[in-house]
Amino acid sequence: MTRELICINCPMGCMLTAEVEGGEVTKVSGNTCPRGEQYAKTELTAPVRTVTTTMKTAGGKPVPVKTKAPIPKDKIFDVVAAIKSATAPLPVKMGDVVLENAAGTGVDIVSARSMNNA
Amino acid sequence: MKSDYNIIIIGGGPAGMAAAIGAKEAGEDDILILERDSVLGGILNQCIHNGFGLHTFNEELTGPEYAERFADKVRELGIPFELETMVLDVTPMSDGRKAVSLISAQRGAVTLTAKAVILAMGCRERPRGALNIPGFRPQGVYTAGTAQKLVNLEGAQVGKEVVILGSGDIGLIMARRMTLEGAHVAAVAELMPYSSGLKRNIVQCLDDYGIPLLLSHTVVDIKGKEKLEGVYIAEVDENRKPIAGSEVYYPCDTLLLSCGLLPENELSSGAGVEIDPRTNGAFVNDRLETNIEGVFSCGNVLHVHDLVDFVSEESKRAGANAALYVKEGRKGGREVNVTVGNGVRYSVPSKINTDALPELTHIRFRVTGVYKDASIIIKSGEREILRRKSRILVPSEMLDIILKRDKLADVTDDINVYLEEVQS
Numbered sequence: 180m181t182r183e184l185i186c187i188n189c190p191m192g193c194m195l196t197a198e199v200e201g202g203e204v205t206k207v208s209g210n211t212c213p214r215g216e217q218y219a220k221t222e223l224t225a226p227v228r229t230v231t232t233t234m235k236t237a238g239g240k241p242v243p244v245k246t247k248a249p250i251p252k253d254k255i256f257d258v259v260a261a262i263k264s265a266t267a268p269l270p271v272k273m274g275d276v277v278l279e280n281a282a283g284t285g286v287d288i289v290s291a292r293s294m295n296n297a
Numbered sequence: 298m299k300s301d302y303n304i305i306i307i308g309g310g311p312a313g314m315a316a317a318i319g320a321k322e323a324g325e326d327d328i329l330i331l332e333r334d335s336v337l338g339g340i341l342n343q344c345i346h347n348g349f350g351l352h353t354f355n356e357e358l359t360g361p362e363y364a365e366r367f368a369d370k371v372r373e374l375g376i377p378f379e380l381e382t383m384v385l386d387v388t389p390m391s392d393g394r395k396a397v398s399l400i401s402a403q404r405g406a407v408t409l410t411a412k413a414v415i416l417a418m419g420c421r422e423r424p425r426g427a428l429n430i431p432g433f434r435p436q437g438v439y440t441a442g443t444a445q446k447l448v449n450l451e452g453a454q455v456g457k458e459v460v461i462l463g464s465g466d467i468g469l470i471m472a473r474r475m476t477l478e479g480a481h482v483a484a485v486a487e488l489m490p491y492s493s494g495l496k497r498n499i500v501q502c503l504d505d506y507g508i509p510l511l512l513s514h515t516v517v518d519i520k521g522k523e524k525l526e527g528v529y530i531a532e533v534d535e536n537r538k539p540i541a542g543s544e545v546y547y548p549c550d551t552l553l554l555s556c557g558l559l560p561e562n563e564l565s566s567g568a569g570v571e572i573d574p575r576t577n578g579a580f581v582n583d584r585l586e587t588n589i590e591g592v593f594s595c596g597n598v599l600h601v602h603d604l605v606d607f608v609s610e611e612s613k614r615a616g617a618n619a620a621l622y623v624k625e626g627r628k629g630g631r632e633v634n635v636t637v638g639n640g641v642r643y644s645v646p647s648k649i650n651t652d653a654l655p656e657l658t659h660i661r662f663r664v665t666g667v668y669k670d671a672s673i674i675i676k677s678g679e680r681e682i683l684r685r686k687s688r689i690l691v692p693s694e695m696l697d698i699i700l701k702r703d704k705l706a707d708v709t710d711d712i713n714v715y716l717e718e719v720q721s
Contacts, residue, residue: 185500188497232478243345245345
């Protein structure tokens with residue numbers, strides 16, 4: 180079976196063509212870098228996404244956060260709910276872990292910005 | 298306080314910061330960045346999604362992370378910057394310097410002077426008033442970027458039931474963002490038969506969440522007097538005129554507009570900089586210098602980019618060129634025009650000095666429509682400088698052709714950039 184998909188790794192958006200046999204991706208073409216091949220393989224078997232959102236802080240203004248690594252696509256809403264129920268301590272530095280093992284994914288949530296108490 | 302500088306940079310977003318770093322790394326120490334916001338970083342601070350930095354840092358960052366890395370670098374290099382500072386006017390002076398008038402709490406209303414000025418003011422969104430949508434002006438109609446700021450920086454809730462007009466990247470990003478914040482996004486309507494956003498954003502912002510993209514559709518009426526109650530969306534024909542009878546009513550409390558970005562060139566025009574009507578940005582040569590000697594332009598104020606990495610690269614060059622200008626003055630020599638032909642909407646630069654070529658010359662442009670298996674051709678007179686076949690070319694993706702010095706060294710005729718389509 181041939182599947183067409185668009186690589187989402189970077190804004191180039193390469194159009195990929197993948198051959199799928201028995202649930203396995205056997206051949207990928209159309210990619211301009213190795214990330215495209217990896218993307219097709221993952222996307223057609225166990226799709227993942229990096230999630231970005233904001234977490235509330237004691238200071239009132241929210242802080243941008245992201246999953247430190249991509250998480251399974253079907254866990255996006257669970258992870259966002261876990262982030263929404265947490266509060267980031269201030270001050271926080273870019274890269275600090277603000278929530279461990281979000282929604283049981285084994286992936287930590289890190290701050291995407293340094294923020295002081297103000 | 299000091300009032301005379303070698304280089305003043307207007308704007309402390311991605312373009313301004315990269316220009317400052319470029320100038321500093323080229324050996325210029327007397328630089329000042331002026332920024333109207335209370336932090337460096339510009340629009341990146343509210344762009345909390347990821348996808349930034351693959352070219353620059355070889356990893357995928359969020360907007361705030363990308364901004365913070367550049368801001369850290371600005372601090373590390375000891376480049377002075379002044380925040381909450383609004384530049385009101387730039388005027389070339391008779392001695393070749395530029396007068397930069399500004400107002401800030403720190404300085405009051407003053408005029409500074411500089412040998413070179415780098416315009417890095419970015420762009421703003423096309424507002425509802427520029428779209429000619431009939432109907433009342435109820436609460437609940439926002440540009441996508443305004444909603445993005447309210448949600449991401451202020452932590453505000455914008456709405457629960459959302460329609461988005463325009464499939465620009467900010468609109469697509471906000472479709473996902475509003476969904477993650479608990480809202481329901483009923484549809485994204487796009488006037489054109491293709492999206493003006495990046496393909497990856499259609500996949501990961503719309504398809505992932507089952508949000509329909511209605512191509513060749515537009516909002517024809519806005520209902521609600523005090524508070525938005527709903528919008529009518531109609532299909533449009535090939536002339537972009539709504540087709541009578543195709544209207545569908547979408548009840549909603551929020552309408553987001555993502556209908557294009559406009560370079561913010563009021564200061565440039567005031568200074569006498571010539572503006573290219575195709576980009577709404579300055580005409581520049583290959584040094585990113587405008588028609589006014591010592592005034593440079595880069596980033597989204599020059600032409601709207603889709604990749605911040607391209608903004609940073611371009612702006613670094615503008616900074617280095619401004620530093621060179623401070624040292625050596627304007628480069629004289631033979632300039633050839635860069636013109637565009639079939640399938641190409643504009644090019645930056647519009648002139649190349651072939652007597653003082655840098656190692657690498659960038660020609661950036663956008664195509665006018667969707668082209669499959671077309672070739673990009675760059676020619677000077679009868680001489681073909683470049684031919685590159687592309688599987689797909691779309692207007693939403695800026696193209697960047699990099700030419701080595703020897704490719705352009707003995708060029709004397711105008712350079713023409715165009716697409717050659719396959720005969721079918």
